[in-house]
Amino acid sequence: MINPxxxxxxxxxxxxxxxxxxxxxxxxxxxxTKQVLQNKLSEMDFVSREEFDIQSQVLVRTREKLTALEQKVALLEAQIQGNQENQDEG
Known part of the structure; x- marks a missing residue:
């Protein structure tokens, strides 16, 4: 929040x-002036620094999970491709 x-x-x-x-x-x-500023600032969608830092950490963990999932999908796609090639040869 904004410091009063x-x-x-x-x-x-x-x-x-x-x-x-x-x-x-x-x-x-x-x-x-103080009243107007407080009213206008309260209408804005600000987050605290603590909340911002928490959400940044969540985003980092989410990106890490996404990267891991992308690698797994790539491996599965490679396995499927390999199986299809083996079936085509057989």
Missing amino acids: AKIEEIARQIGSNMPKGMRDMAENFESK
Whole structure:
């Protein structure tokens, strides 16, 4: 998930960079900005780093299994081809 402290920091920076005449509204602006950012980010389909790492590991294992299965299929196809050739000769 997105770090809420980072969202607060961004909102604070936006508020502190406002013109002097608008600084009295900075607190309200910061709160609204934080709320909008949190709402928009929650609508996005983010995953945590931990979940990403787990899925990466699953993908590596799946690729390894796929490679092994491809090798087995190739061997079986070679055996079938060899049997067919033997039957054709016989």
